[in-house]
Amino acid sequence: MKNAKSTKDNATSRWLSYRPEIKVVDCTIRDGGLMNNHHFADQTVKLVYDTCVAAGVDYMELGYKASRKGIKAGEHGDWKYCTEETLRRIVGDNPGSLKLCVMADAERCDYHDDIPPKKDSVLDMIRVATYIHQIPTALDMVKHAHDQGYETTVNLMAASTIPDAELNEGLEMLAKSEAKAIYVVDSFGAFYSERVHELVKKYLGYCQSSGKEVGVHMHNNLQLAFANTIEGIIEGANFLDATIAGLGRGAGNCPMELLLAFLHNPKYELRPVLDCVQNHIEPMRAKLLWGYDLPYLLTGMLNQHPRTAIKFKEAELKGEKGDILKFHDTVTDQE
Numbered sequence: 001m002k003n004a005k006s007t008k009d010n011a012t013s014r015w016l017s018y019r020p021e022i023k024v025v026d027c028t029i030r031d032g033g034l035m036n037n038h039h040f041a042d043q044t045v046k047l048v049y050d051t052c053v054a055a056g057v058d059y060m061e062l063g064y065k066a067s068r069k070g071i072k073a074g075e076h077g078d079w080k081y082c083t084e085e086t087l088r089r090i091v092g093d094n095p096g097s098l099k100l101c102v103m104a105d106a107e108r109c110d111y112h113d114d115i116p117p118k119k120d121s122v123l124d125m126i127r128v129a130t131y132i133h134q135i136p137t138a139l140d141m142v143k144h145a146h147d148q149g150y151e152t153t154v155n156l157m158a159a160s161t162i163p164d165a166e167l168n169e170g171l172e173m174l175a176k177s178e179a180k181a182i183y184v185v186d187s188f189g190a191f192y193s194e195r196v197h198e199l200v201k202k203y204l205g206y207c208q209s210s211g212k213e214v215g216v217h218m219h220n221n222l223q224l225a226f227a228n229t230i231e232g233i234i235e236g237a238n239f240l241d242a243t244i245a246g247l248g249r250g251a252g253n254c255p256m257e258l259l260l261a262f263l264h265n266p267k268y269e270l271r272p273v274l275d276c277v278q279n280h281i282e283p284m285r286a287k288l289l290w291g292y293d294l295p296y297l298l299t300g301m302l303n304q305h306p307r308t309a310i311k312f313k314e315a316e317l318k319g320e321k322g323d324i325l326k327f328h329d330t331v332t333d334q335e
Contacts, residue, residue, distance in 0.1 A: 024240050026057050033080065057256075060101070068114075084120070091122055130156060142177045185216075190302075219252070309327075
């Protein structure tokens with residue numbers, strides 16, 4: 001009887017994480033591109049695309065729409081710019097249900113020129129990334145993309161650094177925009193669960209009256225990206241960012257395989273993601289060096305941009321043995 005009850009309780013609890021309105025967004029190529037200047041081979045992008053299709057993921061973010069003015073030839077790969085020709089080289093006409101999106105950074109995108117009307121693009125959604133002081137530009141970008149026929153979201157970057165009064169003012173402005181969702185973004189991987197609850201609740205307070213959703217995009221500096229994504233779900237976030245094997249800038253992101261296993265939605269298939277992790281993404285780790293490590297722990301703990309930790313890790317690729325104690329003393333000003 002005890003075993004039968006345990007089985008029944010477990011079966012019941014499995015469905016507590018099921019919410020059909022949740023949308024999963026794969027950011028593997030876009031966020032992962034920050035570790036290799038977007039120099040992914042077409043074969044890799046196609047493998048991730050095919051995995052997202054097979055797994056039933058709702059959206060795939062292929063890269064950026066970034067300004068091409070004054071660029072150095074070869075400095076960045078194609079996924080920094082995501083021209084229509086590049087996109088169709090991988091996805092054709094994207095005949096399935098998977099929706100495609102790109103990110104456009106405020107003040108770094110010639111959006112009037114580089115984002116064509118939806119009828120001329122294979123993309124479905126434009127995700128505008130903005131810092132708090134760039135919101136006026138972001139609002140114009142969202143309106144332009146919306147008027148062109150796209151779904152839109154806003155990723156409000158570095159939320160861990162924004163004073164509450166400024167955040168409230170910014171959210172009030174964003175809530176009046178055409179965006180479908182506004183994201184809580186833990187840019188530096190500094191959040192603990194209490195802050196995730198506070199922010200998602202705050203964002204919902206501004207979004208729900210205008211019918212917007214709240215999303216969460218978490219980094220793994222403190223090994224909390226998955227846990228904090230769950231906290232976002234509990235508080236009511238319905239747009240969830242994740243990457244295959246956590247591939248992403250620095251410490252990486254919420255792993256897709258963990259998220260899909262947690263959601264218990266029958267429309268998602270875990271097996272294709274496991275195949276992609278084992279045979280395609282994980283073999284890249286030795287070169288790209290993403291994922292939790294001590295330098296990322298320290299920048300996350302200190303609510304700092306991970307650029308110094310990334311340089312520390314890049315030195316390892318050149319055969320330089322890093323001294324984590326010296327790094328600690330440098331970033332904490334104890335030298």
